[in-house]
Amino acid sequence: MAATQRPDLTQASAADLAGSMAAGEVSAREVVDAHLERIAVVDGVDAQGPVWSAKTAGRLDADEPHAFLAVTAEAARDHADDIDRRRAAGEHLGPLAGVPLALKDVLTMRGAPTTCGSRMLEGWIPPYDATVTRKLREADLVVLGKTNMDEFAMGSSTENSAFGDTRNPWDLDRVPGGSSGGSAAAVAGMLAPLAIGTDTGGSIRQPAALTGLVGAKPTYGTVSRYGLVAFASSLDQAGPFARTVGDAVALQTAIQAHDPRDSTSVPDVVPDLGLHLQDGVAGLKIGVVRELQGEGFEPGVEAVFQASLERLTALGAEIVEVSLPTAPVGLAAYYLIAPSEASSNLARFDGVRYGLRVDAPTAEEMNAATRAAGFGAEVKRRIMIGTHALSSGYYDAYYLQASKIRTLIANDFRAAFDQVDVLVSPTSPTVAFNLGAKADDPLAMYLNDVATVPASLAGIPALSLPAGLAEAPGAPGSALPVGLQIMAPLLRDDLMYRVAWAFEQATGFDPRPSGPRAIHLDGEVSP
Amino acid sequence: MNDVTAPDATAPDANASMGATTDTTPDGLLPEGWELVVGLEVHVELQTTSKMWCGCSTDFGGDPNTNVCEVCTGQPGALPVVNAQAVKDAMLLGLALNGGIAPRCRFHRKNYFYPDLAKNYQISQYDVPLVHDGYLDVDVTLDDGTVETRRVGIERLHMEEDTGKSMHVGDTGRLHGADRSLIDYNRCGIPLLEVVSHPDIRDPETAQGYLRELQSVVIATGVSDARMEEGSMRCDANVSVRRYGEELGTRTEVKNLNSVRSLGRAVRYEAQRQVALLQDGGSIRMETRHWDESKGLTETLRVKESVTDYRYFPDPDLVEILSPVALVEAVRERLPELPAVTRARLVAAGVPRDQTAAIVTGGSLAWFDEAVAAGGSPTSVANWLAGDVVGQLAAANLSLADSGLTGAHLAELVALIDDGTLSTKMARQVLDGVIASGGTKAPAVVADEQGLKQVSDEGELREIVAGVVAANEATVVDIRGGNAKAIGALVGQVMKATKGQADPRKTNQLLQELIHG
Numbered sequence A: 001m002a003a004t005q006r007p008d009l010t011q012a013s014a015a016d017l018a019g020s021m022a023a024g025e026v027s028a029r030e031v032v033d034a035h036l037e038r039i040a041v042v043d044g045v046d047a048q049g050p051v052w053s054a055k056t057a058g059r060l061d062a063d064e065p066h067a068f069l070a071v072t073a074e075a076a077r078d079h080a081d082d083i084d085r086r087r088a089a090g091e092h093l094g095p096l097a098g099v100p101l102a103l104k105d106v107l108t109m110r111g112a113p114t115t116c117g118s119r120m121l122e123g124w125i126p127p128y129d130a131t132v133t134r135k136l137r138e139a140d141l142v143v144l145g146k147t148n149m150d151e152f153a154m155g156s157s158t159e160n161s162a163f164g165d166t167r168n169p170w171d172l173d174r175v176p177g178g179s180s181g182g183s184a185a186a187v188a189g190m191l192a193p194l195a196i197g198t199d200t201g202g203s204i205r206q207p208a209a210l211t212g213l214v215g216a217k218p219t220y221g222t223v224s225r226y227g228l229v230a231f232a233s234s235l236d237q238a239g240p241f242a243r244t245v246g247d248a249v250a251l252q253t254a255i256q257a258h259d260p261r262d263s264t265s266v267p268d269v270v271p272d273l274g275l276h277l278q279d280g281v282a283g284l285k286i287g288v289v290r291e292l293q294g295e296g297f298e299p300g301v302e303a304v305f306q307a308s309l310e311r312l313t314a315l316g317a318e319i320v321e322v323s324l325p326t327a328p329v330g331l332a333a334y335y336l337i338a339p340s341e342a343s344s345n346l347a348r349f350d351g352v353r354y355g356l357r358v359d360a361p362t363a364e365e366m367n368a369a370t371r372a373a374g375f376g377a378e379v380k381r382r383i384m385i386g387t388h389a390l391s392s393g394y395y396d397a398y399y400l401q402a403s404k405i406r407t408l409i410a411n412d413f414r415a416a417f418d419q420v421d422v423l424v425s426p427t428s429p430t431v432a433f434n435l436g437a438k439a440d441d442p443l444a445m446y447l448n449d450v451a452t453v454p455a456s457l458a459g460i461p462a463l464s465l466p467a468g469l470a471e472a473p474g475a476p477g478s479a480l481p482v483g484l485q486i487m488a489p490l491l492r493d494d495l496m497y498r499v500a501w502a503f504e505q506a507t508g509f510d511p512r513p514s515g516p517r518a519i520h521l522d523g524e525v526s527p
Numbered sequence B: 001m002n003d004v005t006a007p008d009a010t011a012p013d014a015n016a017s018m019g020a021t022t023d024t025t026p027d028g029l030l031p032e033g034w035e036l037v038v039g040l041e042v043h044v045e046l047q048t049t050s051k052m053w054c055g056c057s058t059d060f061g062g063d064p065n066t067n068v069c070e071v072c073t074g075q076p077g078a079l080p081v082v083n084a085q086a087v088k089d090a091m092l093l094g095l096a097l098n099g100g101i102a103p104r105c106r107f108h109r110k111n112y113f114y115p116d117l118a119k120n121y122q123i124s125q126y127d128v129p130l131v132h133d134g135y136l137d138v139d140v141t142l143d144d145g146t147v148e149t150r151r152v153g154i155e156r157l158h159m160e161e162d163t164g165k166s167m168h169v170g171d172t173g174r175l176h177g178a179d180r181s182l183i184d185y186n187r188c189g190i191p192l193l194e195v196v197s198h199p200d201i202r203d204p205e206t207a208q209g210y211l212r213e214l215q216s217v218v219i220a221t222g223v224s225d226a227r228m229e230e231g232s233m234r235c236d237a238n239v240s241v242r243r244y245g246e247e248l249g250t251r252t253e254v255k256n257l258n259s260v261r262s263l264g265r266a267v268r269y270e271a272q273r274q275v276a277l278l279q280d281g282g283s284i285r286m287e288t289r290h291w292d293e294s295k296g297l298t299e300t301l302r303v304k305e306s307v308t309d310y311r312y313f314p315d316p317d318l319v320e321i322l323s324p325v326a327l328v329e330a331v332r333e334r335l336p337e338l339p340a341v342t343r344a345r346l347v348a349a350g351v352p353r354d355q356t357a358a359i360v361t362g363g364s365l366a367w368f369d370e371a372v373a374a375g376g377s378p379t380s381v382a383n384w385l386a387g388d389v390v391g392q393l394a395a396a397n398l399s400l401a402d403s404g405l406t407g408a409h410l411a412e413l414v415a416l417i418d419d420g421t422l423s424t425k426m427a428r429q430v431l432d433g434v435i436a437s438g439g440t441k442a443p444a445v446v447a448d449e450q451g452l453k454q455v456s457d458e459g460e461l462r463e464i465v466a467g468v469v470a471a472n473e474a475t476v477v478d479i480r481g482g483n484a485k486a487i488g489a490l491v492g493q494v495m496k497a498t499k500g501q502a503d504p505r506k507t508n509q510l511l512q513e514l515i516h517g
């Protein structure tokens, strides 16, 4: 079958779509249908029934990004129709009303499956909405479906999903990053103008960098974790993916709010993200983190980063080098704290109440058999690391020590922000790598997070936005996205976006994937 | 509470093989030179409206899995939020137990797998409990009848959550060997306090006294009804023995103690078992033992080969609990009169000491105070509250609060007896009537309606008695001849003539007067 696509709708920004809908030029239903059409054609889903499901791993095609695990087609159309009806009736609608988006499969949505990329939760339909999901609905955003991810958000390539790899729309033989790789691929592949991801140690920022997107981890506690299936509770934070800074600002604004159902939700009011967005960077002091560059960073990435600094200087910012002395051990601390919390958070998956159950003669044996069958290798590895780190006799040396390092890193940031307004670094030490390249080397995979983990440990806001293209090592002539990370003090997400906006304006990055193995963007597509 | 009785003297019945001993400790429990050491861990379910982390009701006895939500069944993504009322209630009990309140404390996760624990970790407190270093003074009645006050130290009181209840379908009734298991999560997440005593207890009577006194304090503060038979208060005993002056011995933890009586029996049994084992050259294993009430013995439940590693760590879903002085003082304002003070007050008012516990722990203190305020004699009111009221309510399957009975009713009832209007027997009938009316009818009204009134009017009764004497000349002669017992027949006739409403004392007095002149 051949299908006509609507690149005018699928390649538009959320702001432009919202404007067209508000002006009556296009309906929410048309916008949703255009995206569903593109998903049906390019993403490797069985486009049948009210909820389209992803093809099973063996049937996936190397030309499909496999961004979605489930597409809630019928609910999305109904929601769009409802928005159109209410708009026609003159009701007041939110600024993003009718804009479709993709939701990482780690956030619950009533009536739709939530798997967290794990066999453990295959078939589980949550009985409640995550607060983020509720906020999206209240803002009249239309959820298209749930996106693929590393199992329980553990990974940096989306190769740890039990339901098959997600591919990078810029080069379908490469990874999109992770763990929110499905959300990144959906937005980069023009399957959705916006997506929600979650970031524990870089799971929004790193895939955003690898797919040429804007991706932000808000200040910890400003977006509710209620209904976000926990990986590491003290680090997990949901945030936006978008193709423009303005769209990311709009989406973060829609989901951030104090939530009485989340005890770690901050009561403070976050400054209006849009108020000073366009004020520019002239006069701002921007710190370059000495410890987050150099060894381990690809030359192409380094080159784009240096060019970014020159661009910021040209915009009137003062670039100064600052030190986060504890940052180099941040990765080690992160890989103790996150697995420790995970080992406890994931204990509830025992076959008793929901999800997978492998029957056995006793409850204990049933638990063990279920967990052996339901969890993948990386999840098991982290549960074992975390269980060990919390064991009596090891607790002081591992978990407690890591917690102290965490405090030191937060202090480092505080001291740095006494000198500068924001900090910058490359988001990821590498551009997107080939599928399978690091799958058997957990340590190499963990190094992807070296630049993103410090901000996670400190709870501060950080984002990645496209800074340019670079050649991948061993692939002459290739051009893959490189991300610039901007980190700001606690609750100063507004400042982070202000710098990002100025940088974006000066960069003029084209988010449409290009290259020999890039996803097809428009026109007739014959599968 | 049926448990509020004198310590029972039930001897352990399964120690015949433990070797007869002649020289024993003063109370006869252990051989000479041996000492018992007991510490108690008591769990109290708080009666807050909602659960510890969610808005679900804490109501007892609902259909399985009806008071549940995504939080208390541990659904993925759900998060806990501390119930502020539970914290204040815990603080109140802590203050009542003379404890200090931590200015800041936090929750830890206690990790272990069990099907009725929805998250496979229990949110509890670990390094810094809400309450530390309290104590409870326990009155123990010695063999010679004197009362001695013993102080039992309280190490800590911390907050945690209750688990669900497993039901095992199969032959054994236990998890092991069951065909299948069902779990009711209604109880899961109900706020629970754990009160941990120091190992200060040296005899079963003090252990029982401590548990009774703790129960009284809990009831007085109103944070729980502390019903052991319903599980809203549960007790585990850590029992060890040693020779005087030696280090503490290896302890066993005895579970399934469902009453104060069980606690006494179990501690006696366990102490004697341990001494017999040690005297035979054996050693005590660190283990958890199950008290079998019907067999009267403890059995191994599970052996603790090493200290269980619960991998405690601070719960990252929750934030610190701050207890500023102003809050603590506001809670302290809520402290009620504590049971020891109440008992002393009752005794001073003339209530027999052995009835005070029934009133204080039985939950009828408010009625007592109201009745006395309404003019009832404290002795009589206490007597009725501790006796007939309890009995009749039990027969009607009602609680005092639900009965409609008020303190004013009791004062009126007691007054009607004291002025001779009602006999004790009639008063019981009237009490019945008041309860049957749900408290809508006052005792005088019930007496009136049922025609219950003693004929004690001197003139009226004298006339009836005179008539009976005149009509029974032969009996009168018999009595005058020395057969004093025959007067009973004449009393009976007077009662018959008055339909049982004659005051028996006055009737007797008048008959004597008329017969013997």
Ligand SMILES: [Zn+2]
Pocket (backbone or CB within 6 Å): B051, B054, B055, B056, B067, B068, B069, B070, B071, B072, B073, B189
């Ligand atoms: Zn609940």
